[in-house]
Amino acid sequence: xxxxxxxxxxxxxxxxxxxxxxxxxxxxxxxxxxxxxxxxxxxxxxxxxxxxxxxxxxxxxxxxxxxxxxxxxxxxxxxxxxxxxxxxxxxxxxxxxxxxxxxxxxxxxxxxxxxxxxxxxxxxxxxxxxxxxxxxxxxxxxx
Amino acid sequence: xxxxxxxxxxxxxxxxxxxxxxxxxxxxxxxxxxxxxxxxxxxxxxxxxxxxxxxxxxxxxxxxxxxxxxxxxxxxxxxxxxxxxxxxxxxxxxxxxxxxxxxxxxxxxxxxxxxxxxxxxxxxxxxxxxxxxxxxxxxxxxxxxxxxxxxxxxxxxxxxxxxxxxxxxxxxxxxxxxxxxxxxxxxxxxxxxxxxxxxxxxxxxxxxxxxxxxxxxxxxxxxxxxxxxxxxxxxxxx
Ligand SMILES: [Zn+2]
Numbered sequence: 001x002x003x004x005x006x007x008x009x010x011x012x013x014x015x016x017x018x019x020x021x022x023x024x025x026x027x028x029x030x031x032x033x034x035x036x037x038x039x040x041x042x043x044x045x046x047x048x049x050x051x052x053x054x055x056x057x058x059x060x061x062x063x064x065x066x067x068x069x070x071x072x073x074x075x076x077x078x079x080x081x082x083x084x085x086x087x088x089x090x091x092x093x094x095x096x097x098x099x100x101x102x103x104x105x106x107x108x109x110x111x112x113x114x115x116x117x118x119x120x121x122x123x124x125x126x127x128x129x130x131x132x133x134x135x136x137x138x139x140x141x142x143x
Numbered sequence: 144x145x146x147x148x149x150x151x152x153x154x155x156x157x158x159x160x161x162x163x164x165x166x167x168x169x170x171x172x173x174x175x176x177x178x179x180x181x182x183x184x185x186x187x188x189x190x191x192x193x194x195x196x197x198x199x200x201x202x203x204x205x206x207x208x209x210x211x212x213x214x215x216x217x218x219x220x221x222x223x224x225x226x227x228x229x230x231x232x233x234x235x236x237x238x239x240x241x242x243x244x245x246x247x248x249x250x251x252x253x254x255x256x257x258x259x260x261x262x263x264x265x266x267x268x269x270x271x272x273x274x275x276x277x278x279x280x281x282x283x284x285x286x287x288x289x290x291x292x293x294x295x296x297x298x299x300x301x302x303x304x305x306x307x308x309x310x311x312x313x314x315x316x317x318x319x320x321x322x323x324x325x326x327x328x329x330x331x332x333x334x335x336x337x338x339x340x341x342x343x344x345x346x347x348x349x350x351x352x353x354x355x356x357x358x359x360x361x362x363x364x365x366x367x368x369x370x371x372x373x374x375x376x377x378x379x380x381x
Binding site for chain 2: 009011013014015041043044045048050067068069073118
């Protein structure tokens, strides 16, 4: 029942070399895919690019066809109020729920700010967050 | 084209040679293609490919009445004991127009003089470990690219293709092994990727007796070769 909160993030394995990110971004442009947020986690000589887009399947297909190593990762997207204290509101609920965050990044959308969370068990985390009154985006908002 | 060599053809045995290959590779050829890989050995200076393994697949039979095989210590030129590794030297006993006496083929192997379970008593050479000219000397230690290859093949998360980059920082040689991460082994968890890198470095150190840095690269990005692979980039200036 919490499945609808599992947002499909794209995770991309990418070497650190000039032009790599530009090539990926150009492909997204050509597919008319809008990137809401992305982050790059730095390894040694490589990075993991994580992106939240409006059409994950279209993006996934194109990237795969380019030979890019890409996979879906389930994340949660928590609405935050876009004002001072907004992050505290979201993170505070997490702390109370005792949820450990693997990684997280955020974006400021038109309607609200969004905190993206990768946790070990997204369903359990969604349940606890909702109990604490958090608002989660649903997968239907990303098609 | 949708043809499965394993299911759609009657190909059952392949005589394979020309490049050092491992038992692991042989098992994979068997599993993927349903082909029993028989190691075969020769060189154009001899008569081309001429010696092969028997059905035991445990060493290449050298026909002792045609060729006399010795394995020499590369530095001293002395013959090593059976089972010890060194440079293969062949004397062809029946060749007339182009005699070959103690010809240095340039391959590194070991000789096994024990009779084979198949009944043949000719000496066998174990697999070819590498070429004399493939051998790298890194911080005084002999390193063969084939050792790197065998180590990597035992790690399921990485592919078959790799590149060795040797360089010198100050007075010290450095070795970097670049290897392709398999698509299915990619994880979003960067800590697991780092652990994989460390595991590869640990295994390489165990096999080579020398520390090597490891870099994971994207699948299908390292150069592919037809025929003999060139996997070493040596940037050291002498
Ligand atoms: Zn035999």
